[in-house]
Structures are given as C-alpha cells and as structure tokens.
Amino acid sequence: MARPADSTRLALSSFLLFCLAVWTAVSGRLVAAQYPYPGAAASTTPPPYYYYPPPPPPASASYYYYAPPPPPNPFAEQLMAELQAEPEFQRFYEALNMSRSIDMVKGLVNSGVTLFAPVNGAFDALGAVYTECMLKRPGMDDLLPLIVRFHVATGNFVNAQLMTMSSVQSFLGLPIPLTHAAAGGLVLDGQATVTGPDVKIAVNATVHTIDTVMVPYTARRILELLCYNAPPSSPEEANQVAMWRMTGGG
Numbered sequence: 001m002a003r004p005a006d007s008t009r010l011a012l013s014s015f016l017l018f019c020l021a022v023w024t025a026v027s028g029r030l031v032a033a034q035y036p037y038p039g040a041a042a043s044t045t046p047p048p049y050y051y052y053p054p055p056p057p058p059a060s061a062s063y064y065y066y067a068p069p070p071p072p073n074p075f076a077e078q079l080m081a082e083l084q085a086e087p088e089f090q091r092f093y094e095a096l097n098m099s100r101s102i103d104m105v106k107g108l109v110n111s112g113v114t115l116f117a118p119v120n121g122a123f124d125a126l127g128a129v130y131t132e133c134m135l136k137r138p139g140m141d142d143l144l145p146l147i148v149r150f151h152v153a154t155g156n157f158v159n160a161q162l163m164t165m166s167s168v169q170s171f172l173g174l175p176i177p178l179t180h181a182a183a184g185g186l187v188l189d190g191q192a193t194v195t196g197p198d199v200k201i202a203v204n205a206t207v208h209t210i211d212t213v214m215v216p217y218t219a220r221r222i223l224e225l226l227c228y229n230a231p232p233s234s235p236e237e238a239n240q241v242a243m244w245r246m247t248g249g250g
C-alpha cells in the first residue's frame, strides 16, 4: 500500500509529464507553423492529370529549335523522274535506290550536283558480283552506298568545266581525280571514261555517262574479300571477313 509521500511524488511527476507533453505539442505546432513541411501543402491539391495527346506547345518563336524542312525542290523531282525513265540508266537508278541515295541526290540539287552515270552495260559487266553480291550479300548494305556515292559529285559541272579541272569532290568526301586524254577524253580516277558528256543538263544538275562502275579505294579491298572471294592476307583480315559475313556490317 502506497504511503502519503509516495502519492504526492506520483502526482508531482504526473503533473511534470503532463507539462512536458503540453510543451512538446505546443512547441511542435509552433515550429511546424514556422517551417511548413512542403509535402503537407501539396497533398491537399489534386495530383496533376496528364491527357493524351499532350496539349499543344506554347506558340512562342523560341519553342521550335529546328527549322522546318525545305519544300521539295521541283527540279530535283524532275531530275530523278527523268533518270528513272531513261532506259540506259535503269541499273544506275536501281543502284541509287538500293543504296538509299535518292533523297541525298535530290538534296544536292539545292546547291548543285554532277552525276557520273554508268550505263547498264557497266553494271552487267560485273555479272553476279553485282547482282548476287553487291546488291544482296550482307555487308553490302554499307558498301553499295560507298560505291554509288563515288559517282555523285557536289557542284554542278558541265563537261567544258570538267575539262579545266584536275578533280571534283565526290559526295563520299573523296576527290575524283580527272585526267584529260589528248583527244578531249576525260578519265575519272583512272577507272572510267566519260562516253556521254552533258547527256542531261538540268537546273543545278548535270549527268555524264561513263563506261565503268568506279570503286573508291576505301571499298576496293572489302569488295575483293566479300564479292570476289579473294583469300584473306592475314588472320586479322580473315576475322574481319568472318565478322562481316556474320553481322552484315561492312
């Protein structure tokens, strides 16, 4: 049974605990009022709701980082249509198409382009190397563009201009060296002869007929290994060939 002194002590300590609780609660509220918890206020507002499709962007000029694409150039469309319709360039057009180069040529008409178009016979002379390997074999996905784009020069040059120049820049970035034969003939990169100068002169574009499909030196060894089945000259080259055949990379 508790003595009177004990009950006084119990009452006193209960009172002190009560005061502590009151002080904690009041001071906590004061502190909370002084430094409101940021999440507390946000939770009372409804969460943002996202609609699909998203609302249109603000109509401010700086919102659009990219200039709209230029309108299609009617002269570029006309050039490609005429190239496609010309029986002598069926193979060349097919090669442009298969190497995904048509849009690139169209784009170049905006500034000037020269096409060195091999005749059908130049592609036929390659035989199965062209039809079964360059057009089809894995690895040629990357190689055909190298070869086709070596026949596209940046800048529009008629034959009279080419006769005064020592090279033109191909779209590939490699220059095409020009050599001039005594009788007025023009030879490209020592590989092809211009047989039909200025066969087509269009707005910002000139087409010359050539007799051979040119291979830029950067593609020559890959072609030998993949299409002419040349034996690899080193274990590294053999590995590279195996890799191309497996992955289709060129």
Ligand SMILES: *[C@@H]1O[C@H](CO)[C@@H](O)[C@H](O)[C@H]1NC(C)=O
Binding pocket: 093, 094, 097, 098
């Ligand atoms: C162009 O290439 C596509 C495949 O990339 C092919 O389906 C189409 O027949 C080709 N057109 C011509 C004219 O070669």
Ligand SMILES: *[C@@H]1O[C@H](CO)[C@@H](O)[C@H](O)[C@H]1NC(C)=O
Binding pocket: 073, 075, 109, 110, 111, 112, 203, 204
């Ligand atoms: C032709 O090329 C010039 C630049 O060499 C360019 O200013 C002009 O707009 C081009 N014309 C067409 C019709 O693309």
